[in-house]
Amino acid sequence: MAAARTPGSQTSSGPTPGSTGAGGDGSSPRRAVVVGGNRIPFARSGGPYVRASNQDMLTAALDGLVARFGLAGERVGEVAAGAVLKHSKDFNLARESVLGSALSPETPAYDVQQACATGMETVVGLTNKIRLGQIESGIAGGVDSTSDAPIVVSDALRTILLDLSRAKTPQQKLKAVSRIRPGHLAPSAPTTGEPRTGLSMGEHQALTTAAMGITREAQDELAAASHHRLAAAYDDGFFDDLLTPYRGLTRDANLRADTSVEKLAKLKPVFGKHLETPATMTAGNSTPLSDGASTVLLASDAWAAERGLPVLATVVDVEAGAVDFAHGRDGLLMAGAHAVPRLLARNGLSLQDFDYYEIHEAFAATVLCNLAIWESEEYCRERLGLDGALGSIDRSKLNVHGSSLAAGHPFAATGGRIVATLAKQLTAKGPGSRGLISVCAAGGQAVVAILEAA
């Protein structure tokens, strides 16, 4: 599959004659593969990355990837990355991070933002460019800091300050300043509230959790499994080639290897406390605010072969979804459940045709609600327009190395963590093995993807 190419030809941006597809012959485009990934351990908000900016963390993750795959000084086709919580100074975050990294300064980069699906969408954009032959290699990434989050002044004060900056005479300036009231000075920190509903993400999920009848026990079980599986993966050395220590952290700070269903059962609910049904969502079965960054190296087969780099998995196909949560029709975080059947149909697959499932654990209940939807004859018929239920999945194939409940969830960094983790699992599983990813996002959105062992 990989065609030999002459050194230096990576600078050509067009399709390679020796590689599959991509020519003008009308055949389907060539494939785009995951070569590997690198992230820094995820920290809890206010932890060891408290003074680290988005750019600091993304650059650290990027440089770890560069070191791992010998890319120092290389011009990579393109870098796409993003953050959800962004300072206005972060407007060109990806490019600035490239300039601070060991990559060639001639590597272009662009920013992406699709809430918690940002990391997934960077993979989508770059793999499409690789498939079309526009680039030979790309680095997808994401980063978020809840510790170094932007604080903005109130809209009223902002208006006055802008007027002040336009004022020319001392009288005009004095007049502008005199409009400032003490109440204007309270800073506004970003929240996880949905702009259209005013409900936080947790409160939205609590509505869906209650509607689907997901129990506290089931959520705590899923959370405990996430911690135990992530801890086991660390102990087995699974993350040795997926992670670079940073600021003294060598493992995800949120990981509690010794947690248990019993311990989690003692926590008080924090979401859904004012619904008619008992509240079930706690700090233990919800993801914590976190800081961190991740990167994924993507390439054409030829590019990887030229450098003697491994090829872990193919990004087969992707689908984005969105639901009408604002009118209460669907749950805010259920778009993945809607997008998956479309992705399956396009690829002629059933829900059971996978060796691994990676469903982002925004909340334990998010995963459980997704599964419940696919198992529901009624929901699948009425809301998804299917002939019947998609059915259930083998839970032993779900989030096998733990997920966001244990690792933490620096919003834009989660997609990269999942893609790199799944790609490595698929390689270990062997040729033909297949994995399904679903990552939900604010605004009632989700990005889902199919990966296959390369």
Added chain:
Amino acid sequence: MRTPEVEVVELDAVPALGGLYARGVAGSARAAAARRRTVRPDDLPATELLVRGVRAEVEHLSTYQHLLGETGQDALPAGFVHVLAFPVATALMVRPGFPLPLLGMVHVANQVEQRRAVRLDEEMDLRVRAQDLHAHRSGVTVDLVAEAWVEEELVWTGTSTYLAKGHHLAPHSASTDPTPLPSPDNLVSEPQGALGTRGSDTRSEEGAGRAPTGQWRLGGEVGRRYAAVSGDQNPIHTSALAAKAFGFPRAIAHGMYTAARALADVGPARGEAFVWHVQFAKPVVLPSTVAVRVARADGEAEGFSFEAWSPRSGRTHLTGGVSPSS
């Protein structure tokens, strides 16, 4: 130049700079009272100060990286290691028997050879000695040499050349320093003429063929911010009033701040093993905008050169470069 019988004095910890300055001021006053302005080459005590197990702190590192425009990696910037070693060098200069007064010393040049970057989680042994008294047109220079060792491996060597003005070296010593140092009227503590606006006559001479690749907009707070992160609280950098007492119109930027900004401007392309050298000329008066040029070395040479100057007067603030070392 080191005598064979070096006396190694081990300190328990990196000393606090505040106390050292107090001693430095007192020592300088004593020296002034004694009026012993002539030093002999063998006046430098063969003393090496040693502090073991020095570790960078995360917050200190992040603050430095953000202030200087370095990326927030776990590798310590070469200028940050200088900051860690600076109090030890100062401690050496305020010891009884050190022949030159701390007060009024002018940083004229700095060279760092970094064999590899020190990482945040590594412990360093810092060794500092003074060597090479040289005669200079307007005084005597001395090299403060700091070394950072990580487990028996020398990873970083910084040589800071300071000028004690008004001193002179006893005649039987080595001849005048062959390396070109800034001419006396360009030196930090002699601002007359050079710091005013009447530098335009030199613009054509110094500014010829010099196109900037960037600029530093340095606010009035830059001296205080670098003082906070480096511990170098010399009032000529933090207070306009104190700076006036020393003949400057306003506070001036730390030389090492400008040197480290230039190093950050070269960026990751400098690699990890390099020699970074700087010659300081005119001090940067705060606030001001400084024109900067970073350029790849010409021809066979590898690495980068840099230069910073005043776009208004054309007078040079610093020149230097970074070249890879094996």
